[in-house]
Amino acid sequence: MSEVVAAHADEHHEPYTSTGIPTKKVLMWAFLGSDCMFFGTLISTHLIYRKISATVNGKYLDIEKIFDIELTSFSTFILLASSLFMALAVSAIHKGNLTSTRWMLFGTIIFGAIFLACQVYEFTHFAYAPGHELTLSTYQGEAHVFGSTFYVLTGTHGTHVAIGVFWLLGWLAYSFTGKMSTADAMDIECCGLYWHFVDIVWIIIFPVVYLMEYAF
Amino acid sequence: MATESVKYVSPETKSKTLLDIFRRPDQHATGIVDWLTTIDHKKIGLLYGLVALCSLIFGGIQALLIRSQLWGPNMEILSQREYNQMFTMHGTIMVFLVIMPLSAAFFNFIMPLQIGARDVAFPRMNALSLWCFVAGAIILNMSWFFTGGAPAIGWFAYSPLTDTGFEEVTRDMGPDFWVFGIQVLGLASLLASFNFIATIINMRAPGMTLMRMPVFCWMTLVVSFLIILAFPAITIALVELMFDRNYGTNFYDFLEGGKPHLWQHLFWIFGHPEVYILILPAMGIVSEVIPTFSRKPLFGYGLVIFSGAIIGFMGFAVWSHHMFTTGMGIVATSAFSMLTMLIAIPTGVKIFNWIGTMWGGKIRFDTPMLFALGFITMFMVGGFTGIMHSSVPVDMQQQDTYFVVAHFHYVLIGGALFGLFCGFYFWLPKMTGKMLNEKMGKVVFTLMFIGFNTTFFPMHYLGMIGQPRRTHSYNAGHGFEQWNQIATIGAFILGTGILIGVIQFMRSFRDKSLKPAGKNPWDARSLEWTLSSPVKEYNFARTPIIKARDQAWENNYGPRDLHSEKEPLDHHGVHMPDHSWYPLFTAIGFLVLVIGMLFHSSVGAEGEIIRNYTVAIIGGIIAITGMIMWSLEGPGGYHLFPEEDDE
Amino acid sequence: MIRILRLLQNIPAFLGLMVLPWLLGSCSNINHKQSTLDPKGIVAQNQYDIFMLSIWITIFLFCAVGGCLLFVLWKYRVKGEDDAKEIPPQTHGNPKIETSLILFSSLILVILAIPTLQGIVLFNRVPDPNDTEMLKKLKLERSAVEDAITVNVTGKRFFWVFEYPEYGIVTANELVFPASKAVRLNLRTTDVIHSFWLPKLAGKMDLMPGQENFIWFVADQEKLLFQTDKEGHKTPATIAEAMPAVHDGSLREAVFKDRSFFDEFDPVGGLFYGQCAEFCGNSHAYMQFRAMAQTDADFDEWVHRFQSLQAKEKPEQYNSEKAYKAGDTVLLKDSSLGEKAHREWQAAVDVDKGQAPEVGNEAWKKKNQDDYEMGRNHFQTSLCTQCHAVNSTGLGAIGPNLTLFGLRTSLAAGWMQNDRKNLTEWLRDSDKIKFGNLMWNHEVVKNYQPTEEEKDKGVVQHPVRELKNDPKKIEQLVTYLLGQN
Known part of the structure; x- marks a missing residue:
């Protein structure tokens, strides 16, 4: 993502853009728009399938007994909190406060990692819960479409978080090279955009995939 | 490239590289290295065009084999499976490896010139999309050589035919190659589209407001938005299919509660916008050509753009008209039927406006104009049969017959391909600096026009008397023979026309006997025609300041206050970014990753599945390394100092 | 609307789109085995009528727009070298013309939309026997709808199973049905997607895995009563000639008598051809079937024979x-x-x-x-x-x-x-x-x-x-x- 606007990017000038918005940000927004459709497709697949799957082949899948809503609520809170750190990191780099930026980035990474750890725990726990296995596929014995859509949807989200964590790690490493300056604010802001987006997607996934199983 | 007026200045940033062979090539790169590492939008455009034209020949040969097989009843030129592979690959290749990249070639080459930019917004990402596209093409065509051969599932690959439970060759790998190939091609299209969107939104020259942009750029913008919103649906559908095939999930396995309907919906939510992704660029090209050869501005410019955007928008609301016979129920069927009829209106608007443009003009019949007129008439036929299909009771008979085959070929050859050929005849002088042979162009047009109609018009009738599509053979006694024979003859005429055309395009780069084109051979209207032919590597020596919609025309004929101005020459010169190996490197990483995924599983001695991800992981590492190195190397670059009028 | 449809029925309808083949003079018959242009049932007739309506609309539009295009090309072509250098007035558009053209094309679509909606309802539902007005419009006997028979169709690679649940019998690939009654078809599949297409009686409907689809048809008896010679010329025929009985082999005999399997025309009016229309694998082309119309008595006898054999x-x-x-x-x-x-x-x-x-x-x-x-x-x-x-x-x-x-x-x-x-x-x-x-x-x-x-x-x-x-x-x-x- 550190592609630089070539045609007008003369290091001696502020790059000219027609709209005044930095081009990288336009790119990021376009990407996020596209990503919305990715998650939209996955979430609608899940919604279409969640009721069919519960009783496939006469086997009833008791989702409530499989889900661990306390843990997921906790990890949701953690992910939301990480967004705060991200916002603070962006604000800090705009002000040129490198130490603060570094700490805030670190906080975001740690919280992202906690979220990922929760998800890993969740996946293994669900897949092997005795008597209530939620399996991904027929290779693991009885399989439910619910398992397929659940793992692929939350797994895709988890992959997004993981990519975000690695990206932030990159910035953290970069902050120790001493080259980081307010000139990088734009790039970190794009990273922040991505992070907030991933967060927002989770805010949709959490009620639609988890809470709804308790309500309807 | 460096001419006398261009002063060489040593690169400002010295790029650090791992190996000496991967030393970053600068502006002195020549030959194969130049083409492999180029990040110039014009060269990338030409490479897109080259690959696409080769694929066109390849897909065309498949089409001719299909037509030969249908020459008479019970022919045995191809076996059932070979025939099914042919039409699957023909469809996939023509859509993903011919029409889309040909459009991308024009987007790349022409769009930045039309908006007054020196390149696209992210030149190296542009190169990455090119190489991803090539990687996707390689993956798709590799399928011929492995278990089961090419996929035999049709280009829309309806589940559950793709389910491993119904494969007709044990461990058939064809669909896997198809799944991964389309995913990589989708990645390429997505990257390119992000780039075009950013470019059009942000890189326009001063004064080039959105409503002064040429229609072609508008269509680029609309198509790019369609791609970024439509491709996710197919990508997810493919991911789900990949999981079904490789990991035993149940997305489309109806025995476990999955729904084959879901595949169709996801496919067509992508597939219908895809139709507009294919046709809108051609409409954009025609909207440039017709005003030029009528010497009049486009009639109802605003309406043409608005209708293009509406078509794009509504394209997302009509996907289910491909599924009228799947039993969606009265309400859904009626709703999609009505919406489909509505989409005919903005399409009709475009045709009215093209005719309106010609009205009162001075019409010249040069080859580009002939192709544009061919486009209008053929697209009209395709559009009208489209209206017929929008009426569900009619579609109940025509669905999956040769009538439909005729319909979409009228749209995609008579429409898209004629439009793209029109673009070649129009813009090749700008690309090569030489005029094409006009007589030859007219021969190509005549052959294509006659061949095309001879091939596809009888197919309407064949469909009506009951020949279903995708059947490798038919019995005598259905009355199909003579019309199929006419169609086959036509196909060979069409093939000859296309082949001559492609050879003509390719030769024009080398042929020294052709007339030089000069800046504006057609007396055309948009900004790219103010530049020399071929275009200099920096496009514009001085950034133009745009004053009017048809800037080249206004400069020649308009009042003085509408003449474009130029920003003063910058004493820093024009900054040009260096070449880069990393887009290619990253794409190779993706290729290795996909090959690793394709061959990751094998069956052990006791029938258990053994998974080995080594190659895939190596590929992933190559790709990630490429991206890291890419971000570290920076744009690099050098400065060129063109003279005042050196553009 | 209906009047327009009636008018269209009377015109040799295929003439419209088939101007070119007509000129070539090599095609005089459209009653091929799977021709959609030769409907013999009420549903197919409705589909055909709407098709012809759409043909006429589009031919009209094509002539209007195409004629306009030709006129423009002729009138405003460049005449000579001096003319080429002239600059025509640079007009940018005319909102009034553009708006009125949009309105006009919307109106034309409405003409097509109304019968379309009616048609959608028709092929999705067998008319209610109590809806006398509808039955009258379709020229259907009340009994045809009331005593409709049901057939469960199952598609397999690559053949068809026809089950008659009311009679408890199962057959394959050749659907026998009474000409006087409506036939409800429940479409299922046990493997991939197929599509049941019986062009002369009804359109097509896909057989979707994990779902049951529905289509129905009823033959128009009057249209069946003919014989066709080898060149495809039709002559009126008696019921026995047009619908020979299946159960005693007279249909088989009539079809095979002095005709080859590959002849374009069968002598029997009550024999229909159909085919799978959704790509279903290697031998998709070979997944065909036939439907045979029978008189009530012959159908009952056929059912009786089947029942006695299968029960x-x-x-x-x-x-x-x-x-x-x-x-x-x-x-x-x-x-x-x-x-x-x-x-x-x-x-x-x-x-x-x-x-x-x-x-x-x-x-x-x-x-x-x-x-x-x-x-x-x-x-x-x-x-x-x-x-x-x-x-x-x-x-x-x-x-x-x-x-x-x-x-x-x-x-x-x-x-x-x-x-x-x-x-x-x-x-x-x-x-x-x-x-x-x-x-x-x-x-x-x-x-x-x-x-x-x-x-x-x-x-x-x-x-x-x-x-x-x-x-x-x-x-x-x-x-x-x-x-x-």
Whole structure:
């Protein structure tokens, strides 16, 4: 993502853009728009399938007994909190406060990692819960479409978080090279955009995939 | 490239590289290295065009084999499976490896010139999309050589035919190659589209407001938005299919509660916008050509753009008209039927406006104009049969017959391909600096026009008397023979026309006997025609300041206050970014990753599945390394100092 | 609207779109076997009417727009070199013209939209018998709708199963239906997607896995009453000529009499052709079927024959403790046919206890020729019954039901004429004729493990793949199968 606007990017000038918005940000927004459709497709697949799957082949899948809503609520809170750190990191780099930026980035990474750890725990726990296995596929014995859509949807989200964590790690490493300056604010802001987006997607996934199983 | 007026200045940033062979090539790169590492939008455009034209020949040969097989009843030129592979690959290749990249070639080459930019917004990402596209093409065509051969599932690959439970060759790998190939091609299209969107939104020259942009750029913008919103649906559908095939999930396995309907919906939510992704660029090209050869501005410019955007928008609301016979129920069927009829209106608007443009003009019949007129008439036929299909009771008979085959070929050859050929005849002088042979162009047009109609018009009738599509053979006694024979003859005429055309395009780069084109051979209207032919590597020596919609025309004929101005020459010169190996490197990483995924599983001695991800992981590492190195190397670059009028 | 439709019916309708073929003068018939331009049922007629309406609308538009285009091209073409240099007035558009053209095209679409919506309702629902107005409009008898029969259609790779749930009978590939009644079709599939397309009676509807779709049709009896000569010219015919009975073989006879299987026109008006229209795999092209219209009496008789064959147990073993009436059939071992083979015997007169059937016993007659009996024995011992059923014998859930197979006109799902030569060829190597067919490629066949006894006999694979080496056996099977009439 550190592609630089070539045609007008003369290091001696502020790059000219027609709209005044930095081009990288336009790119990021376009990407996020596209990503919305990715998650939209996955979430609608899940919604279409969640009721069919519960009783496939006469086997009833008791989702409530499989889900661990306390843990997921906790990890949701953690992910939301990480967004705060991200916002603070962006604000800090705009002000040129490198130490603060570094700490805030670190906080975001740690919280992202906690979220990922929760998800890993969740996946293994669900897949092997005795008597209530939620399996991904027929290779693991009885399989439910619910398992397929659940793992692929939350797994895709988890992959997004993981990519975000690695990206932030990159910035953290970069902050120790001493080259980081307010000139990088734009790039970190794009990273922040991505992070907030991933967060927002989770805010949709959490009620639609988890809470709804308790309500309807 | 460096001419006398261009002063060489040593690169400002010295790029650090791992190996000496991967030393970053600068502006002195020549030959194969130049083409492999180029990040110039014009060269990338030409490479897109080259690959696409080769694929066109390849897909065309498949089409001719299909037509030969249908020459008479019970022919045995191809076996059932070979025939099914042919039409699957023909469809996939023509859509993903011919029409889309040909459009991308024009987007790349022409769009930045039309908006007054020196390149696209992210030149190296542009190169990455090119190489991803090539990687996707390689993956798709590799399928011929492995278990089961090419996929035999049709280009829309309806589940559950793709389910491993119904494969007709044990461990058939064809669909896997198809799944991964389309995913990589989708990645390429997505990257390119992000780039075009950013470019059009942000890189326009001063004064080039959105409503002064040429229609072609508008269509680029609309198509790019369609791609970024439509491709996710197919990508997810493919991911789900990949999981079904490789990991035993149940997305489309109806025995476990999955729904084959879901595949169709996801496919067509992508597939219908895809139709507009294919046709809108051609409409954009025609909207440039017709005003030029009528010497009049486009009639109802605003309406043409608005209708293009509406078509794009509504394209997302009509996907289910491909599924009228799947039993969606009265309400859904009626709703999609009505919406489909509505989409005919903005399409009709475009045709009215093209005719309106010609009205009162001075019409010249040069080859580009002939192709544009061919486009209008053929697209009209395709559009009208489209209206017929929008009426569900009619579609109940025509669905999956040769009538439909005729319909979409009228749209995609008579429409898209004629439009793209029109673009070649129009813009090749700008690309090569030489005029094409006009007589030859007219021969190509005549052959294509006659061949095309001879091939596809009888197919309407064949469909009506009951020949279903995708059947490798038919019995005598259905009355199909003579019309199929006419169609086959036509196909060979069409093939000859296309082949001559492609050879003509390719030769024009080398042929020294052709007339030089000069800046504006057609007396055309948009900004790219103010530049020399071929275009200099920096496009514009001085950034133009745009004053009017048809800037080249206004400069020649308009009042003085509408003449474009130029920003003063910058004493820093024009900054040009260096070449880069990393887009290619990253794409190779993706290729290795996909090959690793394709061959990751094998069956052990006791029938258990053994998974080995080594190659895939190596590929992933190559790709990630490429991206890291890419971000570290920076744009690099050098400065060129063109003279005042050196553009 | 309706008036326009009526008007259109009276015009030789195909003329419209087929101007070009007309000029070429090589096509004068449109009543081909699968022609949608020759509707014989109410649903298909409705689809055809809307199609013709759309044709006329689009021809009108094409002529208007195309004519306008030609006019513009002619009028405003560059005339000479001086003219080329002239600059025409640079007009940018005319909102009034543009808006009115948009409104005009919307209006035209409304003309098409109304019958479309009506048509959607029509093919999705059999009209309510109490809706007399609707029935009158469609020229339908109340009884046609009220006594509609139901057929469950199951698509398999690559053939069709037709089950009549009301009568408890199952047949394959040839759908027999009463011409006077509506037929409801419930469409299902057990493997991939297929599409049921019967062009002259109804449109098509897909057979979706995991879902049941619906389509219906009713034949228009008046349109069936004709005969067609070899050139395709129609002449009026009686009911018996147009709809020969299936159950006594007269339809088979009429179709085969002085016509080749590959002739373009059948002499019988009540015979319809259909095909799978959704790509379903290797031999998709060979997945065809036929539908045969019958008079009520003939249909009932056909049903009756089927019921009597499929409902009762197969002929019982001879029981020496039992007396038999004339006409009773029993099974008894007959070593002259081979080890463990059985023969059917029919009592010629009333038979007392203990009078075992055997050669020389006048009271019992051999019911069939030796070849037939041998064929039946092969059919039962060669695992055919694992997939097929004949009468009440066999499981019959995987392959086509072969009851009354000898009455069928076609073989291999409509692809070949059902005669000795073709059936022999088919049994010899069905995979060559129809690549990927289930008879050759079903899991059970592919992975067949012969028993020890079979291995001794030299059988190493499934008997159907062994048949190639045994022409005699094929011949006997053919005799048996074609004897099912």
